[in-house]
Amino acid sequence: MSGIQLHPHDIIDEGMSQIISYIKKLKDVQYVFPEVNTIFERNPVPVGKLPRNPVHEVVFGTGTMHAILPSYAESGLDQRREPTLSPEQDPLMIIKNAMQGEDFEIIPWLNILNGHFEGSKLQNNLVTDYTGQVIPHWLCPNAPDVIDFWEKAFVDLNQRYGFTSYMIDRIRFPDWAGEEINPKQLLTCFCPHCQAKMHDRHLDVHAIKEAINTWSMMFKAKQFDSAVAYANANELIQAWIQFRQDSVSEFVEHLIKRVRKINEEFTIWLDLWPPAYGWLLGQDYASLTKLSPALKHFPYHKLGGGADVQGLIHKLTATPEEQEDAFHAFKKFFDLPYDLSYETFKAEGFPIEFVADQNNIVRAKSAPDTRIFSGIQMWNLTPENLLEAIHAGERSAADDLLYYCYGWATDDLFEAIQNLREKGAN
Numbered sequence: 001m002s003g004i005q006l007h008p009h010d011i012i013d014e015g016m017s018q019i020i021s022y023i024k025k026l027k028d029v030q031y032v033f034p035e036v037n038t039i040f041e042r043n044p045v046p047v048g049k050l051p052r053n054p055v056h057e058v059v060f061g062t063g064t065m066h067a068i069l070p071s072y073a074e075s076g077l078d079q080r081r082e083p084t085l086s087p088e089q090d091p092l093m094i095i096k097n098a099m100q101g102e103d104f105e106i107i108p109w110l111n112i113l114n115g116h117f118e119g120s121k122l123q124n125n126l127v128t129d130y131t132g133q134v135i136p137h138w139l140c141p142n143a144p145d146v147i148d149f150w151e152k153a154f155v156d157l158n159q160r161y162g163f164t165s166y167m168i169d170r171i172r173f174p175d176w177a178g179e180e181i182n183p184k185q186l187l188t189c190f191c192p193h194c195q196a197k198m199h200d201r202h203l204d205v206h207a208i209k210e211a212i213n214t215w216s217m218m219f220k221a222k223q224f225d226s227a228v229a230y231a232n233a234n235e236l237i238q239a240w241i242q243f244r245q246d247s248v249s250e251f252v253e254h255l256i257k258r259v260r261k262i263n264e265e266f267t268i269w270l271d272l273w274p275p276a277y278g279w280l281l282g283q284d285y286a287s288l289t290k291l292s293p294a295l296k297h298f299p300y301h302k303l304g305g306g307a308d309v310q311g312l313i314h315k316l317t318a319t320p321e322e323q324e325d326a327f328h329a330f331k332k333f334f335d336l337p338y339d340l341s342y343e344t345f346k347a348e349g350f351p352i353e354f355v356a357d358q359n360n361i362v363r364a365k366s367a368p369d370t371r372i373f374s375g376i377q378m379w380n381l382t383p384e385n386l387l388e389a390i391h392a393g394e395r396s397a398a399d400d401l402l403y404y405c406y407g408w409a410t411d412d413l414f415e416a417i418q419n420l421r422e423k424g425a426n
Contacts, residue, residue, distance in 0.1 A: 002401040003031030003296075003373060005109060007043060008066040008082070010407040011091040013055040016098035019406065022052075023104070025414045026403070027421035033109040033167055033402070034095050036157070037065045037079060040114075040137065040179045044379050044408035046308075051410045063116030063137055067092050069156045076121030077149045092161050107165045107269065108157070112150060112255075113139045114170040114178075121145050127174060128191040129184050130209045138174050138185075141251030141282070142193040147258055154259045154266065164263065167296065169271035171252055172281040173244055177308040181315045183219070186280070187212050194247070203239055211236040222322055224329035231333070241280065248282035253291050270295040274305045274358045275365060276334045285365035295366070296402045298375030299358035299393075302349035302385060306375070310346060352388050356396035363397035374398035379408035383416035390420070 004023060011019065011034065023029050038061035043050065049057045064082040068090055072078040087093075092108060099106055114137055117125075125143035127135040139146045158164060174185035195205050211234050218227035231237050252270070259266045270292045272283050278297070289295060298306040309330065317323045320343075327342035338351050359374050366372065374393035378386065393401050403409070 001030030002026065002028050002403065003033055003107075004029050004378075004403040005033045005035065005405040006095070007035050007059070007061075007405065007407055008038065008091040009043065009050075009053065009056060009059045011094050012084075012089055013053045014407070016095060018052065020098065020102060022414055023406070025418040027418065029403075030103070030105055031107055031402075032095070032099070032104045033107050034092060035109045035111070036067050036092060037111050037115055038063055038082075039111050039170065040116075048380055048408065050407050053407060063114070065115075067157060068160060069153060072149060072152055073119060075119070075145070075148065075152070077117060077119040077125060077145045079149075079153075080116040080118055092157075096161055096163075105165075106163065107167050108161070108163050109167045109169060109271070110153075111170040112168050113141065113146070113172070114174075124192075126191065127185075127189045128194075130187045130190050130212045131184070132190070133184065135174050135185050135188060137178075138188075140189050140191050140193060141171075141173075141247045142189070142197050143191065144193065147251070147255050150255060151258045151262070155262055158263060158266075164265040165267040165269070167269040167271050168252075168255075171270065172248055172273065172278070172283050175273075175277070175281055175307065176312050176315075181308065181311040183312065183315060184216075187216065189244075189247075194243075197247070198243060201243065203243060204236070208236045208240045212240070219316055222317070222325070224316075224326045225332070228329045228333045244282035245279065245284040245287070249284055249287040249291075252288060256291055268292055272297045273307075274299050275361045276305055276336060276358060277307055280334075285362060286367070289366040289370040293369070294371035294373065295362070296373035296375055297358065297362060298377075298404060299355045300349075300375065300377035300404075301352055301354040301389065301392075302377055302381050304345070304349060305354065305358065313342065352392050355389055355392035359393060359396035359398040371400070372398045373400045373402040376401050376403050378403045378405060378413055379410075381413075383412050386413050386416055387420060390417070 040063050041061040043059040065079040066082045066085060117139060125139050125145050127138040127140045173188050176183045176186055198205050215227060215231055218230060256268050270288055272278055272295055273281055274297050275285055300306050313323050313326050317326050323342045362372050376389050376393060
């Protein structure tokens with residue numbers, strides 16, 4: 001059975017009766033994933049309008065917590081509460097009450113390391129790049145207070161709302177996008193806690209920084225193929241990539257152990273980047289799937305797998321010729337075996353095979369019993385494109401589909417899926 005993701009503004013602005021009626025059009029949805037705390041994201045992204053929202057044409061996420069929780073200010077790390085939140089405007093409680101008697105399972109969706117965090121200890125918990133520049137709004141998985149904060153949040157979420165199953169997202173180091181395109185966000189983390197942990201593991205921090213600086217200079221010089229070859233062959237960069245993967249896996253493992261020690265019924269699902277890119281951001285499918293029964297990733301072929309590929313290419317280049325060179329190197333670095341130009345990619349995205357290819361790689365890399373949800377792009381595309389992605393997902397090694405996301409999808413996309421399912425039932 002498939003799932004679908006909701007944002008808080010969907011629940012507050014549209015109302016659950018309309019949302020439920022639309023979700024029922026999809027016929028086979030069992031899981032509904034309401035976002036509990038937002039990231040800094042345009043809704044819909046990168047363009048478009050919310051098609052059924054009677055209050056807002058566009059909503060900009062501001063990294064706030066949309067659940068009623070006690071203040072954790074005394075502990076030194078907290079997340080800013082959404083200013084419009086109140087007992088009457090509590091999206092998680094609204095959806096919980098509305099779903100009573102419905103055949104849906106609610107799994108709240110939490111963004112763990114990215115948001116508007118605050119508190120006296122915030123600066124000691126942020127991600128830092130190799131030049132010492134802090135990356136705003138990103139908590140480091142090796143920082144000392146992050147798990148303490150989330151342990152309290154899980155306990156209080158359970159106490160108020162009663163949920164024990166959650167999907168955790170943003171469990172990684174920053175990518176190159178966000179509020180702005182900044183490739184230096186990839187070159188992290190070198191906060192004091194990461195550097196101490198590298199020393200403990202006999203990694204030469206200074207040498208790694210020098211190697212990363214050399215790598216960065218190659219991009220500035222437009223030497224894209226050389227940069228790919230350098231990173232692939234450089235033992236220091238490869239050790240740094242492995243360190244990032246170990247850091248994220250250990251963070252998730254410790255977080256799950258902590259919350260399950262308090263309540264053994266807590267079940268944590270994972271929202272990951274596609275394997276094409278996730279490895280660079282600290283996500284190792286083999287180790288992470290030993291910790292969780294299910295995952296969702298997002299092989300959105302029309303959007304480059306969910307990555308802002310065009311934003312990165314345009315940040316690194318100045319001419320069409322440089323764009324083609326950079327895109328060729330990008331495909332090589334991320335092992336994307338598709339014979340297409342950058343111009344074609346801008347117009348069409350990756351070939352539809354990307355969906356099944358990424359799902360099959362997830363299956364190969366994951367623990368044997370992992371339940372795999374293939375994220376299905378449900379915005380900024382035609383009904384024909386949507387059905388193409390659904391069929392590709394269903395032909396792949398994934399178990400189910402997960403639509404992202406409810407509030408961004410136009411009516412014709414819901415109708416296309418409804419017609420597909422009704423035909424299948426006849």
